[in-house]
Amino acid sequence: MSPSASSTRGAAAPRFAVVGNPENRRVAFFEQAVRAAGLPAARVVPWLQVLGGGAAFAPDETVRIDSPGENAEVERLLRGVDDPTRVEGSARWYAGFRTAVEEVSRAASTAGAGVLAAPGDLAALFDKRLCHARLAAAGVPVPPSPTSGPGAAEVRGWSDVRALMRGHRMPRVFVKLAHGSSASGVLAVETAGPGRVRAVTSVERDGEGRLFNSLRVRRYDTEREVGALVDALAPDGLHIERWLPKASQRGRAADLRVVVVGGRATHAVVRTSRSPMTNLHLGGARGDLDEVRAAVAAAGGSWREALAVCERAAACFPGTLCVGVDLLPTAGWRRFAVGEVNAFGDLLPGLTGLPGSGAEGLDTYGAQVAAVLERTRNHRAVTAS
Template identity: 80%
Template sequence: VPASPTSGARAPVVRGWADVRALTAGAGMRRVFVKLAHGSSASGVLAVETTGAGRVRATTSVERDPAGRLFNSLRVRRYTSEREVAAIVDALAPDGLHVERWLPKAVQDGRAADLRVVVIDGRATHAVLRTSRSPLTNLHLGGARGDLDAARAAITAAGGRWTDALEVCERAAAAFPGTRCVGVDLLPASGWRRFAVGEVNAFGDLLPRLTGLPGGGAEGLDTYAAQVAALFPRTPHLTGTTRTTGTSTA
């Protein structure tokens, strides 16, 4: 996982931008992600860069209006004023913040790339490659589905194995034994040889029209059908069946 000055039992509480500045400077981190401790769909996430001269830039979907109110927007924007970045972080801090190192990702066709891997009952069943020109690869924020086969080929060419990448996701899911389905954000490092787990999402299965990986046990099934099949393994598929009522069928 990415290094974080806010992880662990003795991690300090982040009360605002001043704490973020101090913690990242102390850890030697010039590029970090600042995230809500509990959130989804990149809400309240900022990709923050600090130059050697101390200038700050943040990329985020957070919109701040003239009254200082925050809104989650579908348009990713950049803030280049430290005063604006500080105001956003200060407003988010009461909900709890997590800070982690911003890891350089692998690239496909000039776009940053990562993977969302769905793990059901401990087994990686679905995967999608997400690419973006911004640090936020979420598909609803302008990210696009990339070429998964090309990514697998890049991993092999770098001397790695696709199965190892899936096993990383399965080990991450095993840390949450009470959750039967999770969506793991797997971050391939530059060069496609190493991987880190960015997040484990409780609601990471919204992947329309995506069917299961070959050999993953959910071939031909989308993420929801795969979960139903895992819950009721002996139940036949009901799609297209009819029931006789005596006078009509439905």
């Protein structure tokens, strides 16, 4: 169900239910935003309850589906591993997550409640191949990829990756888990001459061949090491895309996370790093947004157009109220491409809305509550006329 439908039921102020992990800060931030708007407290429906078949909602509720991450028991049920730092199991996680989301949607529909994220959107957002293909089909600029869209190649291991790199003349690529998030299982791979391959990644391998996510980015300098990692990741499904050279800020690679709420780009943060992965939990740091705007203008680009690219990306997922868009500025700051679109890309504590966005003074969660309230008012105005 679309956000506009799900957020406008009844004449009273919306009542929120949040499918999430009750102890998680994401849930706490959203609960704070609901209270700040003067609304009834949000009702939390634990992921463990949903996975146990206990999804239930009231007719007047607007249901927010939040991340199931950062809970060891939920991860065990979805991924099938006891250690939440393990990389393996993302295909199983995806299948379990899709089933759970569809159950939430059915339970909400049966009760006459609405959801703020459509199951079909979430299915695409959590498959990088499907997401990339949907963006490309809509004319959103994305890095070239041989693994999405018509004629997409299947990747069964390192030999396929090497063949695709050669065949598509891509000496530098990102190899990503199809269903990964937060840079889990991502390798920045480049060839450095005949028979020379190196990769930068947060994946580490123990003596038994198991893969773990690390908070330390590391480098592998032999084809044997890189190939072994890719072969171990491949059973969960892989996506490959050209590694675009990024712009830099103060000598560090830079990109942006732009949050789009209700079709409008409301928040943006610059992420900088000395490695190809700019994720803040991997040692990335927030950069200066004013400097980015100035650099874009000096290069003859348009900051408004950069935000419009993000809004066009979000429009590819019309049943979802809020997404986080990873915007890749090419070297020189004049052009932009979309690297990924994240269903749960709104965790940016302390960040307030962009000037002119309608979300000034609000964090990402407050902006989402405000968007639901706005749609409720618009619905009332239409039905009253």
